[in-house]
Amino acid sequence: xxxxxxxxxxxxxxxxxxxxxxxxxxxxxxxxxxxxxxxxxxxxxxxxxxxxxxxxxxxxxxxxxxxxxxxxxxxxxxxxxxxxxxxxxxxxxxxxxxxxxxxxxxxxxxxxxx
Amino acid sequence: xxxxxxxxxxxxxxxxxxxxxxxxxxxxxxxxxxxxxxxxxxxxxxxxxxxxxxxxxxxxxxxxxxxxxxxxxxxxxxxxxxxxxxxxxxxxxxxxxxxxxxxxxxxxxxxx
Numbered sequence: 001x002x003x004x005x006x007x008x009x010x011x012x013x014x015x016x017x018x019x020x021x022x023x024x025x026x027x028x029x030x031x032x033x034x035x036x037x038x039x040x041x042x043x044x045x046x047x048x049x050x051x052x053x054x055x056x057x058x059x060x061x062x063x064x065x066x067x068x069x070x071x072x073x074x075x076x077x078x079x080x081x082x083x084x085x086x087x088x089x090x091x092x093x094x095x096x097x098x099x100x101x102x103x104x105x106x107x108x109x110x111x112x113x114x
Numbered sequence: 115x116x117x118x119x120x121x122x123x124x125x126x127x128x129x130x131x132x133x134x135x136x137x138x139x140x141x142x143x144x145x146x147x148x149x150x151x152x153x154x155x156x157x158x159x160x161x162x163x164x165x166x167x168x169x170x171x172x173x174x175x176x177x178x179x180x181x182x183x184x185x186x187x188x189x190x191x192x193x194x195x196x197x198x199x200x201x202x203x204x205x206x207x208x209x210x211x212x213x214x215x216x217x218x219x220x221x222x223x224x225x226x
Contacts, residue, residue, distance in 0.1 A: 043216040090157050102148050105157030
C-alpha cells in the first residue's frame, strides 16, 4: 500500500464556490502529479511538480491551480467551481532520484459541481 | 502531443483463460512503460513495468512485452481470475519532461 492520501473522497459543491483538494504523501517523493479522469476514461495530466516550489501545467488545460510549499503536500484549488469541473481528480507521486519509476496513486476525489 | 493508446476498449474472457491487452504508443523517445490496473472507485495500481532496453518482463501471472520497432506493448495475464476484472492502462514516461502519460483504458471482464 502506498502512503498517499487524498481528501475529501467525495465532494458535492455549488457553482461559484472555491474548493481545495488535498493530497499528501509520506514517502518523501519529489515528483507529484494531478490527473483528471472521467468515468471509464483515460487519465489526463493537469499539473505536476518536480519538487518544492516547482509546478508545471500538464497536457490538459485546467482552470485549477496548484502549489508545492512542502514536499509532502500538493493541493489543487479551483477558485470558482463550475459544472464542467465535475470529474474525478487523482493525485500521484513517484520516487526521488530515479528517472524511471512508477507513480503511486491516491484513492481520488470525486467532485460534483451542481 | 505524444500519446499512448490501447486498441480495444473492452475485452471479455472466460475465467481461467489467458488475457492479452494491447497498447500502442507514439513517442519514440519514451524509455519506460508501465501497466496500471484500476478497480472501480479506486486509484490506479502498479502492475508491472518495463524499460526500453528490454523486450519482455515477467511478474506473477503477468508478462509485459515491448516491441520498439512498431511501438507496441502488451500485457498478458495468465489464468485470468474474476479479481482481474478492472480497467487496464498503459503509461509511458516522457524522456524529456518526466511526465507520466496515460493511454485510453481497456476494460477487462472475466466471465465465470
